[in-house]
Amino acid sequence: MIDTIFNHRSIRKFKTEPINPDILNIILEAGIRASTTGNMQVYSIIVTTSKELKDKLWECHFKQDMVKTAPVILTFCADFNRFNKWCELREAKPGYNNFLSFMTGAIDALLAAQNIAIAAEAYGLGICYLGTAIYNAKEISEILEIPKNVVPITAIAMGYPSEIPPLTDRLPLEAVVHYEKYYDYDDDKINLLYSQKENLPFYQELVKLNNKKNLAQIFTDNRYKKEDNVLFSKKYLEFIKKQGFMNNE
Amino acid sequence: MIDTIFNHRSIRKFKTEPINPDILNIILEAGIRASTTGNMQVYSIIVTTSKELKDKLWECHFKQDMVKTAPVILTFCADFNRFNKWCELREAKPGYNNFLSFMTGAIDALLAAQNIAIAAEAYGLGICYLGTAIYNAKEISEILEIPKNVVPITAIAMGYPSEIPPLTDRLPLEAVVHYEKYYDYDDDKINLLYSQKENLPFYQELVKLNNKKNLAQIFTDNRYKKEDNVLFSKKYLEFIKKQGFMNNE
Numbered sequence: 001m002i003d004t005i006f007n008h009r010s011i012r013k014f015k016t017e018p019i020n021p022d023i024l025n026i027i028l029e030a031g032i033r034a035s036t037t038g039n040m041q042v043y044s045i046i047v048t049t050s051k052e053l054k055d056k057l058w059e060c061h062f063k064q065d066m067v068k069t070a071p072v073i074l075t076f077c078a079d080f081n082r083f084n085k086w087c088e089l090r091e092a093k094p095g096y097n098n099f100l101s102f103m104t105g106a107i108d109a110l111l112a113a114q115n116i117a118i119a120a121e122a123y124g125l126g127i128c129y130l131g132t133a134i135y136n137a138k139e140i141s142e143i144l145e146i147p148k149n150v151v152p153i154t155a156i157a158m159g160y161p162s163e164i165p166p167l168t169d170r171l172p173l174e175a176v177v178h179y180e181k182y183y184d185y186d187d188d189k190i191n192l193l194y195s196q197k198e199n200l201p202f203y204q205e206l207v208k209l210n211n212k213k214n215l216a217q218i219f220t221d222n223r224y225k226k227e228d229n230v231l232f233s234k235k236y237l238e239f240i241k242k243q244g245f246m247n248n249e
Numbered sequence: 250m251i252d253t254i255f256n257h258r259s260i261r262k263f264k265t266e267p268i269n270p271d272i273l274n275i276i277l278e279a280g281i282r283a284s285t286t287g288n289m290q291v292y293s294i295i296v297t298t299s300k301e302l303k304d305k306l307w308e309c310h311f312k313q314d315m316v317k318t319a320p321v322i323l324t325f326c327a328d329f330n331r332f333n334k335w336c337e338l339r340e341a342k343p344g345y346n347n348f349l350s351f352m353t354g355a356i357d358a359l360l361a362a363q364n365i366a367i368a369a370e371a372y373g374l375g376i377c378y379l380g381t382a383i384y385n386a387k388e389i390s391e392i393l394e395i396p397k398n399v400v401p402i403t404a405i406a407m408g409y410p411s412e413i414p415p416l417t418d419r420l421p422l423e424a425v426v427h428y429e430k431y432y433d434y435d436d437d438k439i440n441l442l443y444s445q446k447e448n449l450p451f452y453q454e455l456v457k458l459n460n461k462k463n464l465a466q467i468f469t470d471n472r473y474k475k476e477d478n479v480l481f482s483k484k485y486l487e488f489i490k491k492q493g494f495m496n497n498e
Contacts, residue, residue, distance in 0.1 A: 001250030001253050001367075001371045002275070002279060002368055002371050002372075004250050005279045005282055005283075005364055005367065005368055006278075006279065006282055008282050008283070008284070010284060025422070026251070028422055028426050029255075029422055030251060030254045030255065031425075032419050032420075032422060032425055033254055033255055033257050033419070034254075034257070034363065035257070035259060035366070035377075035378045037378075037380050038380075038468070038472055038473060039417055039418070039419075040468065040473070041419065041420055041424070041425060043425065044425055044426070044427060044431065045425055045426050045427070046426075046427045046428075046429075046430065046431055047426060047427065047428050047429070048429055048430075049428075049429070050429055053429060053430070077431075081433070081434070082424065082434055082439070082442075083468075085434055085436075085439050086439050086442075086443050086465055087465045087468070087469055089436055089439055089440070089465075090462070090463045090464075090465035090466065091462060091463075091466070092462075092463070092465035092466040092468065092469040092470070093469050093475070094469055094475075095469065095473070095474060095475020095476070095478050095479070096473070096475075096478065098478050098479055098482040099482040099485065099486055100383065100384075100478045100479075100481045100482040100485060101478055101482075103355075103383055103485065104380065106352075106355070106359075107359060107380070107402070107403060110355075110356060110359040110360060110363070111359060111362070111363045111366075111378075112425075113360070114283065114359070114360045114363035114364060115254055115363060115367070117284070117360075118250075118254070118364070118367060119251055119254055122250045122251050123251075128284075129284045129286075129360075131286050131287075131353065131356070134349065134352055135349075143430075144430045144431050145430045145431050145433075146431045147431065147433055150431065153356070154356060168288055169288070170281050170282070170288075170290065171281075171290055173274070173277055173278055173281060175290070175331065176280075176281055176290060176292065176293055176294055176361075177277055177293070177294050177295075177296060178293060178294070178295045178296065179295075179296050179298075180295075180296070180297055180298065180299055180302060181295065181297075181302070181392075181393045181394045182293065182295055182326075182393050182394050182395045182396065182399065184330070184394075184396055185330070185331055185334055187334075187338055190331070190334050190335050190338055191338070193331075193335075194335050213339070213340060213341075214339045214340075214341070215339075216335055216336045216338075216339035216341035217339065217340070217341040219287070219289065219332075219336070219341065220336055220341040220342050220343055220344060221341070223287055224287060224289070224344070224345070225344060226342070226343075226344020226345075227344070229344050229345060229347050229349045229350055230344070230347055230349075230496075230497055230498065232349045233347040233348040233349040233350075233497040234497050234498075236348065236349060236352070237348055237497065247479075248479055248482040248483050248486065249479065249483075
């Protein structure tokens, strides 16, 4: 079991073979066993397999090939639509049109997503998270007919792997874990924690290829640029508001 | 492996027995194997075991007993502090002081948290999520000396279980899962999806005990009230801003 977790690698190339519906069902059931705030289950999972819809989603996910080639795309959403409808049918007045409720739904959705990721891998499937679900949440919602009080949080491409990439490098555990309190980093510590990563031939090649001074600049100048972050921050916040989660007074 | 996921129940009563440090280490290593956006690992995990600190955290977590009695409290944070420091040391200009970056860190933190939850359970430990990490993120950050560019997202109480509660009920899978597109709910569907839950003797007793008309009112009037949601929405958003994640222009 623990081996499944330690063997995780993101899979971006899939066989055309569809996922057995019974297995997909068990994986989804594993998803809904995850902890959920107050057992409210304020999230939804959209399982998309149709070529037509995947082709449309592909545009939203920055045209990453795997969105077309994976047999299944799962879109995980914070969802108070179902819960609010239940409350209203029961003469209970829902007070969930605010940012805290958005976060509650987002947490629920992400814990279910990770259960599904692990369960899928336990069945020999491969997955890759699509962070782009946030970038183009608005367009994804139009395609998937997502109503008010529902916001996409993340997505997963899933299928049988047609590649076995090497395990991804990670910073040493001590970079991420703090004991008792937060232990802040001085320059020496940062240099130490990142040195192994910076010395990997793969990254050194990447830096050279992109004509950058170092790996950090690959992130700030190429992959996760300020102008994009600002643009998508505004866009996502506007969408969260439009969906009804920003009435905080 | 899949059994671990299907056997999850939140544990709120723990033995006094501390967690073996080697096992805790494997569990934390399992945490950092989770997917992370662009392999940036923009999150931190704070492992708190000291009685003094747990007593202080207990106040922040609405005085839930398990925060005092669990041998370990893990606080999961969105963290761009480490990444920004690295960028700045490398003459790379970080552009991560915005809401998108907050969400990126939150997603990273939550996927790692769920890996840790499952790994812990695979080793016979029990866990309970503490959603209150968001409610009092500010106070928790003071106690744990959390710096700017870091925000608590969730927390987990962990230890050897001294109870085996029954599995928690869940809505049927069809309540949470949509095929191809989002399939919106009409009144009949809502009634159908919630009927099994509403008929559970445990909830019916709870409704009677609280002098409410139905279970939905337990949520709206007692457990997750609008006034609290609004208060904690404002508080959390202010804190996210203070920590440096709301420069979206």
